[in-house]
Amino acid sequence: MVIRRGGSLQGRIASSEITPRxxxxxxxxxxxxxxxxxxxxxxxxxxxxxxxxxxxHAQQKLDTIASKYTxxxxxxxxxxxxxYNNYYEFGTDKSDPAKxxxxxxPRPWTVQVAGLVKKPQTIDIDTMMKYxxxxxxxxxxxxxxxxxxxxxxxxxxxxxxxxxxxxxASAKFVQFLSASDNINMPNKPGGFDWPYSEGLRLDEAMxxxxxxxxxxxxxxxxxxxxxxxxxxxxWKYGFKNAKAIVKIVFTDKQPRTLWNEIAPNEYGFYxxxxxxxxxxxxxxxxxxRIDSSAFPRTIPTLPFNGYADQVAGxxxxxxxxxxx
Amino acid sequence: MPTRWIPWIKVLVHGACLIPLLKLIEQYRSGELGLxxxxxxxxxxxTGYWTLFLLLTSLAVTPVRRLHPKLGNLIRFRRxxxxxxxxxxxxxxxxxVFLFSGYDLPTVAAGVRAGHGGxxxxxxxxxxxxxxxxxxxxxxxxxxxLAWTLxxxxxxxxxxxxxxxxxxxxWRRVHTLVYAAATAGCIxxxxxxxxxxxxxxxxxxxxxxxxxxRVAWSARKRWRNRGANG
Numbered sequence: 220m221v222i223r224r225g226g227s228l229q230g231r232i233a234s235s236e237i238t239p240r241x242x243x244x245x246x247x248x249x250x251x252x253x254x255x256x257x258x259x260x261x262x263x264x265x266x267x268x269x270x271x272x273x274x275x276h277a278q279q280k281l282d283t284i285a286s287k288y289t290x291x292x293x294x295x296x297x298x299x300x301x302x303y304n305n306y307y308e309f310g311t312d313k314s315d316p317a318k319x320x321x322x323x324x325p326r327p328w329t330v331q332v333a334g335l336v337k338k339p340q341t342i343d344i345d346t347m348m349k350y351x352x353x354x355x356x357x358x359x360x361x362x363x364x365x366x367x368x369x370x371x372x373x374x375x376x377x378x379x380x381x382x383x384x385x386x387x388a389s390a391k392f393v394q395f396l397s398a399s400d401n402i403n404m405p406n407k408p409g410g411f412d413w414p415y416s417e418g419l420r421l422d423e424a425m426x427x428x429x430x431x432x433x434x435x436x437x438x439x440x441x442x443x444x445x446x447x448x449x450x451x452x453x454w455k456y457g458f459k460n461a462k463a464i465v466k467i468v469f470t471d472k473q474p475r476t477l478w479n480e481i482a483p484n485e486y487g488f489y490x491x492x493x494x495x496x497x498x499x500x501x502x503x504x505x506x507x508r509i510d511s512s513a514f515p516r517t518i519p520t521l522p523f524n525g526y527a528d529q530v531a532g533x534x535x536x537x538x539x540x541x542x543x
Numbered sequence: 544m545p546t547r548w549i550p551w552i553k554v555l556v557h558g559a560c561l562i563p564l565l566k567l568i569e570q571y572r573s574g575e576l577g578l579x580x581x582x583x584x585x586x587x588x589x590t591g592y593w594t595l596f597l598l599l600t601s602l603a604v605t606p607v608r609r610l611h612p613k614l615g616n617l618i619r620f621r622r623x624x625x626x627x628x629x630x631x632x633x634x635x636x637x638x639x640v641f642l643f644s645g646y647d648l649p650t651v652a653a654g655v656r657a658g659h660g661g662x663x664x665x666x667x668x669x670x671x672x673x674x675x676x677x678x679x680x681x682x683x684x685x686x687x688x689l690a691w692t693l694x695x696x697x698x699x700x701x702x703x704x705x706x707x708x709x710x711x712x713x714w715r716r717v718h719t720l721v722y723a724a725a726t727a728g729c730i731x732x733x734x735x736x737x738x739x740x741x742x743x744x745x746x747x748x749x750x751x752x753x754x755x756x757r758v759a760w761s762a763r764k765r766w767r768n769r770g771a772n773g
Contacts, residue, residue, distance in 0.1 A: 295580075303580030311740045313580075366581055408739045481738050500681055500735060502673060505645050507584075513577030517645030 279438045283355040283373050288428060290357050290525070293510045295368035297436045303509070304443045305362065306462060308399065308415065310406040316443035322403040323463065325439070325447035334469035335390035344447045348433045350383065351375035355437065356430060358453040361492045361524045366515070367506040372451050373434030378425040386421065386469045394418040394474035395450055395461035411477065417461040418474035418488070419452065420533075428453060428529050454526040456490045487543040491534070492524035496543045549619055556620055560627040563593040564634070583642045590635035595732065597628035598694075598725050599749050606756040622701055625721065629698040632691050644670040644677075683734035690727035693720045725750055 306316035309323075328344040353373045360368045381393065399407070399414030407413065423429065430451040433440060440446040445462030452459055458478050468474070478486035485499055494504045507515040523530050534542075567589060570576040579585055601624035608614040641648060646666050654662030677684045697718060699705070706714045729750050732743035 298578065299580035307739060311737075311742075366584075368580075408741075410739050497680070500683060502676060505673070507581065509580050513571075513574070514582060514642070514649065516647065516649070 281353055281373050281434045281437055281439065283353045283434075283437060286354040286356040288354075288356045288358070289371075290359055290369065292357070292359060292369040292508075294357060295360075295370055295509050296511050299509055300368055300370050300435070301441050301443060305364075305457065306443055306445075307411065308397070308404045308407045308413070308463075309443065311408055315406060319404075319406050320442035322405070323398065323400075323442045323446065324403070325442060325463075328447050328465075330448065330464055331466045332384050332468075333466060334394075335387040335471060336469050337385035337387065347380070347431075347448065351379050353433060354430075358430070358451060359524050359526075360451075360453065360457055361506060361520065363456040363458060363486065363490070363498060363503075365498075365501045365503065365506050365520075366509055367518075367520075368509050371436055372430055372432045373437060374430040374432035374451070376427055377429040377431040377450060378427065380431050381421075381424060384467075384469075389471050390469035391421055392418055392470045392472065392474055393421055393424045394466075394468040394470055395464050396466040396468070397461050398463040398465050412475075412480060414465075415461060415477050416474060417450070417459055417476050418470075419450075419459070421469075422533055423452065423530075426452075426530060426533065428526060454491055454523040454530045456486075456492060458486065459490050489534075489539075489542050491530075491539065491543075492520060493522060493539060493543065494520040495522075496540055546616065549616060553620070553623070556623060560597065560624070560630075563589060563631070583638070587635065587638045587643060590631050590638055591732070594628050594631040594635055595725070595728050595746050597624055597631060598721070598728060599746065599753065601625040601628060602721065602725055602750075602753045606753060606760070609760065625694075626698060626701060629694040632694050636688075636691050640670075640674065644674050646670045683731055686727050686734065687731040690724050690731060693724035693727065697721060697724070722754065 302317045303313045304316040305313060306320065309316040309319040326344065329341045330344065330347060331339075331341045333339045352375065354375060355371055355373050357369060357371045360370050362368075386393075395417045397415035397417075398404075401407070419429070430453075432445070432449050432451045433447065435441075435444055440449065442463075445460070448464050449462045450460050450464070459476075473488060476486075476488055479488055492503070497503055503520055505517045506520045508518050509515050521527070567576075567586060576582045576585070601621050604617050604621040604624065608617040640646065646669075651662050651666050654660075678688065697720060700709065700714065700717055709717070729743060729747050732746065736742060
């Protein structure tokens with residue numbers, strides 16, 4: 220039996236887990252890599268096509284282990300997954316985040332854990348990332364706008380983190396709040412109640428598929444993909460997966476979620492991928508699968524994005540047309 | 544501008560109007576389109592954008608030529624601008640039908656090459672229910688189709704022979720539909736973007752300014768006529 224001391228991640232670090240010197244040096248080379256990335260990003264802005272993004276990222280490879288949750292679908296190329304993003308804090312066009320997100324600084328970074336937990340605390344991002352081994356999981360990613368990607372994410376189950384936080388019995392939901400900095404996000408549009416807020420029912424957050432994500436394609440998350448930490452729940456539309464998380468709150472009531480506030484008839488709290496419930500502006504029966512082909516093929520959308528076996532049980536007895 | 548320049552300027556205008564299409568073809572040929580995450584979205588947006596751009600340009604001809612007698616010749620370019628707007632609107636509609644709806648062009652191309660022409664109709668049968676559903680349910684599609692249909696009417700009635708046959712007065716009355724088409728186009732744009740996106744704003748502002756210019760012009764004319772009669 221494992222006896223967990225307190226609610227702190229720090230408390231669980233055994234002497235065997237203390238960072239060896241080589242790893243520390245690797246971290247320094249990562250810092251050099253990050254600096255190179257910054258310079259590279261500038262160069263790319265001026266001379267498109269001069270630097271291949273992969274070359275700059277090469278030094279940041281994460282140590283990951285394989286996962287049984289990987290799907291066999293052909294992966295979306297890194298270049299497409301990192302240049303086509305919905306991240307309104309950095310602009311409303313899908314090409315904006317790749318251009319503007321360089322202003323975000325993913326280190327140093329802390330995540331505040333608050334609300335109905337045994338011991339509210341603030342955790343350093345690297346402590347959080349090193350708490351469990353990172354798994355590489357290739358997930359289908361379905362946007363509510365009827366396009367989809369297949370992305371290898373790197374992270375560990377959110378359930379492991381939540382268990383360590385020891386939520387109280389009264390906690391029924393978990394809310395994720397994203398960074399919202401007026402200085403570093405000059406393209407943030409008005410008319411939204413920032414910060415970006417998303418949430419899950421606690422049992423959804425505890426589902427083994429729900430991934431606390433720090434990287435993708437074996438590297439630290441690029442800023443436009445949600446650095447330094449985001450949630451990925453692959454059976455839900457993409458906007459449910461909060462990026463750049465700064466605060467996690469355990470609540471007894473359903474938390475506010477940004478797109479639901481903006482247009483409740485278009486975006487429900489659950490937002491499970493469902494081909495039978497249309498968005499007012501487009502059918503959800505099909506999706507354009509963005510892969511390496513020049514013209515994305517349109518393929519049928521699967522209930523729960525193909526993850527029904529793992530998640531459908533959580534919604535037994537619920538009217539999913541009403542609770543869309 | 545001297546009348547003898549007009550044929551040369553027409554060549555230039557043809558060239559300018561074809562630039563957006565040539566750019567798309569070049570992006571396809573060079574593989575740039577294939578590197579884009581969502582080329583279908585890009586093509587849809589480009590053809591839609593240039594439809595509205597050219598439509599507004601054709602609407603700007605009349606107010607601009609009223610500014611100075613020497614600009615009177617600009618009327619010689621209005622029809623071709625309008626026809627190019629219809630051309631891009633048709634490309635936009637074709638993009639929706641053959642790329643956006645799920646019509647599987649690669650499969651059709653492979654089928655036709657292998658001698659199975661029936662695949663063209665087969666694919667159409669697959670996507671038709673989706674298109675019908677869109678037409679029934681989605682107002683941005685409805686108003687978009689309306690705009691295209693109006694432009695079709697204008698394009699069909701655009702030849703000089705049709706103008707003569709209809710008579711100037713009736714023809715002009717039919718062609719005031721261009722205002723409805725441009726307005727429907729702008730509404731289509733607003734209804735399809737997500738909340739918080741203000742991309743349609745500049746186009747809408749230009750349309751409003753052009754419509755206001757016309758209202759102001761006719762008000763001035765009426766006021767002057769009254770002055771002359773009284």
